[in-house]
Amino acid sequence: MRTSLIIPTRNAASHLDRLLPALRMQTLQPDEMLVVDSASSDDTVARFREFGARVEVIDARDFNHGGTRRWASEQVGGDALIVMTQDAIPATAETFANLISELQLDPLNGVAYGRQLPHPGAGVLGAQSRHFNYPAASRSKSLADVPHLGIKTCFSSDSFSVYRRSALHAVDGFPQDVIGSEDAYVAARMLLAGYQVRYAASAQVYHSHDYRLLEEFHRYFDIGVFYGREPWIRQAFGDAGGEGKRYVLAELRALREANALHRAPEVVVRSAFKLLGYRLGHLERYLPNSLKRRLGMFSTYWT
Template sequence: MHTSLIIPTRNAASHLDRLLPALRMQTLQPNEILVIDSASSDDTVARFREFGARVHVIAAKGFNHGGTRRLASELVGGDALIVMTQDAIPATPDTFANLINELQLDPLNGVAYGRQLPHPGAGVLGAQSRHFNYPPQSCTKRLADAPVLGIKTCFSSDSFSVYRRTALQAVGGFPVDVIGSEDAYVAARMLLAGLTVRYAASAQVYHSHDYRLMEEFHRYFDIGVFYGRETWIRHAFGDIGGEGKRYVLAELRALRQAHALHRAPEVVVRSAFKLLGYRLGHLERYLPNSLKQRLGMFSTYWT
């Protein structure tokens, strides 16, 4: 299977001392590496070119989570498109090989996404986010699972995933214009088309964030914008409300296990800010762009 690796970048230099050696040690080497760089001001472009990647530079204001990945998919020739972010670091030499192997377990698998482990030194809550969304067991998700899994049925992550090109093309490719969550968009389209989504726990990367309070708010504002616009996803798979309650309970359990229950009020406040951001995102059509630039994480989307 001809494999292409796609990495969108923006000032990625701080990650490259870990990322480039991890890419070099992979037992399965992609047939080509394409970096889509959003006008980095550091040495990202030079270092990737020295590494042997093809680098396509775009204007920073031209970046779009769906549209840029769509452009990248049209610039490569792979049957399998590995898509990852600049801060996702392969954890083992077999990370790519295992991801491809799990995709190929079933011809109906349209996308497989890997397991994300906390970066070394991640905080309790940042690590808990990875443990909650990326358990140690692989699974295959189908449309028939929606009554049980709800919105998690179409959960996928372009921080580290692989798309079967034929399946991606069958559902129209990456969306041209979304504020984020293009991975959930494509996964939902695939499920509705009768394809399956594979969670590949054997393919592991280090990828986590210790978001500050307002960063959580901004992130959930963008998520609210996405689901407020893509109502067909909520109609097919449900809203994120029930999943949010499970997440809060899991955070409290993690704090108890870490003997840090004194931080429980922080979880409550964070959850309130997430909910507020999400609800405001749903109401974005009533807000001026100048305000949305300040409310969201992807501020250039509104320019």
């Protein structure tokens, strides 16, 4: 199986001292590597070219989470397309090999996404997010899991994933224009087309965020915009209400285990900001673009 690696970047220099050695040590080396850089002002482009990657530079205003990945997927020739972000650091030498191996376990696996571990030094809540969404056991998800998993059935992550090209082509590839969550979009399309989504716990990367309060608000505004514009996903898989309650309870357990229950009010406030951002995102059609640029994390989407 010919493998292509795609990495969108913008000012990635702070990650490259960890990322490039981790890529170099992989026992499975991609047949080609394409970096799509959004006009970085640091030495990202030079360092990736020195590393041996093909680098294509685009205007930052032209970047789109779906459209840029769609374009990139058309520029490479692999049967399997590994897609990752600049801050996802392979945790072992077998990370790529295990990801491809789990994709190939079943010809119905259209996409496989790896296990994300907290970065060293991650905060309690940032680490808990990884533990909640990326457990220790692999599994395959199909439409038959919707009654039990709900919206979680189409959960996937382009921070580190691999797509079977034939399956991606069968669902018309990445969406041309989305504010984010292109991974959930493609996974949902694949599930509805009869494919499976594979969670590959054996393929591990370090990837986590310690979001500040307003960052959580901005992020959930963008998520609300996405699901508001793609109602077919909620119709097919349900909404995230029950999952949100489980997440809050898991955060409180994590605080208790870390002897940090004094931060419980922070969890409540964070949850309120997430919900507010999400609800406003659903109502974005009533808001002017000038305001949406301030409410969301992907501000250039509205220019």
